[in-house]
Amino acid sequence: MKNWSIVAFSFSVLTSINKSVLVAIRVLRAATELGWDTVSIYTEGDESHATFSDHAIKLDDTSDYLNFEKISAVAVKAGCTHLHPGYGFLSESPSLAATLPNFVIFIGPSIKCLKIASNKILSRNLAISLGVNVAPGSKVNSIEDVEAFTKAQGYPVMLKALDGGGGRGIRIVETKDAVEEAFKRCLGESPSRQIFVEKALTGRSWKHIEIQIVGDGSGAVTHLWERECSIQRRFQKIIEVAPSRLPRDNIRPLVESSLKIAQHLKYHGLGTFEYLVNSRTGEWVFLEINPRVQVEHTVTGRYLQEVTGVDLVRTQLLLFLPSASLASLSLNAPPHAPRGHAIQLRVTAEDSSKSFALTPGTIKASDINWPSGQGVRIDTWLIDGPLSDNTLPEWTVGTEFDSLLAKIIVRGSNFEDATWKAHRAAKELKIRGKVKTNQNLLMGVLRHPDWISGDIDTLWLERNTGTVLTAGNEALKSRRPTVVRLTPHQDPTMQENLKTAGTVALQPGALFHLTISLVGSSNTTRHTLALNSIAQNGFPERLSGTLQTTLSSAPLSFSLSQSSSAAVSSSAFELAEPNDETHIAAPFTGKIVELHPALSATMNNGPIDTRNIKKGETIVIMSVMKMESVITAPYNGTLKRVGKGIRVGTIVGEGMLVCVLDGGTDISISRL
Incomplete structure (x- = not known):
């Protein structure tokens, strides 16, 4: 029997490192269970998944992940028969698949299929040609193109990067005044700098539904039912549930449309077909194809038999062996109707008290307590593999990484049972230290009456964040037992010990x-x-x-x-004075991607016509987890100077001085 081997790695431009480490570990485990030899590719600071492989090859720099020729050469040199591209950009890249020699099999759809499925416009056009419903939309090259579209369709509209994902490159535009800024931000979050516009279907009752498709490349395709991903914040999914609680009559046309498109493409491997469904009217539209295994696949198929009982990643690998077919894997017909319910909670490194800002820092193994028990599973990159030699492992959450730390997946005999199991698991979770998590958000959603009743839509969390966090904070408080202990002031011995006991x-x-x-x-x-x-x-x-x-x-x-930005060297910058209102500070840790022309000219010692900055003008654009945020002038003012170390491309910490803006009497006016 031939020995199979596989290359797996974690890097992804769009879904970023932390999410991709999760799938790399998942793939390596599945391949090991099949008896395959495993090889991982990694870079400095990205080693978690490498400890799960038989062999590990270190690249010189993260930029090498985008060097298709180098990746191909690594696969050939390692003698691998297969290459798994992970979750994001590389998994949807026809170029990577085309670079591999014939004897290294790309685990994903064919190049022809990828060219359509990875392009939102081409996949929309295919859906239209097959009679599948889509929202009105068009590719746009300029702000004027967007405005022309809104004249025909009205507001609101949604701008999307053609190659966006994970909530990046997406903005809702509700007025003409917001078009220019949204267009710029989407463009900045698109690697290919291509944008299209759609009529926004984001009101109450609109739910996000995904159909899981499996195909063997011959035209034979099947489905593994659906999952609902309506709990979102800034279009990033937070909680997923399978199956949806929509009536089967609402799901049936989505399944039929997905199969129709997949059959036409002769789809090979795993794929997700995404839709919006109005639970009140029954209206639905096709959104896009994700030609890969997704983060949320865990609630649909897993070797713990969540809902379908099909191990999706194992199935994906087996479909790329010679003569493999759906029939040979007993998947020539859809599996039984979903059994019970599964819920996935995404645990992220975000501080809910600061608008869910990323909280970079170090997490030690001793800081973590994962939930466990019947029907509870944890997927995380905060773990050491069997080949690790770390005695006291620790992991770094950086500003360039995605905020995802772990996925908690639970299964119950019904929705209520799964909800209470998720509630219990979320309550058992503990991640100590300065890296904050969204644990209170997860708890708050699970305790909300709308979650229980199913009255959820894609903007529900945005509208109810305050009440959700309040409920979550109260729920987490109740887990702490009351402990009576002496304070240092009451106990002289304790007080003396604290003088030298650094913890x-x-x-x-x-x-x-x-x-x-x-x-x-x-x-x-x-x-x-x-x-x-x-x-x-x-x-x-x-x-x-x-x-x-x-x-x-x-x-x-x-x-x-x-501060959460302790990892940023303060010597390269200067601190903003919080009590001086002329000091404009970085509100969070992130990378500078754009500066106001006045700051740029001053920074480069170039001539400028004016140092005047108007209220509302963009002073600096900062990128965190590849999503751009705009910091605007709080008042009309004159630029006095730029903060030390402020440059495009540098990472600045929370509280660092961006510039000094003298607003004169406008400062007091702005406070009214």
């Missing part, structure tokens, strides 16, 4: 937010400080050393909380 490792360059008051005074002020050196570390009870800040020389008492 948290700190390094020079760590960034903090500081609230201080004069001794004996109730008046407080806010500051930001960075540690230059550490003389004695008893943190969090005591910390001494030198620091960079603007504090009073009078005796001070203070409370200290560490």
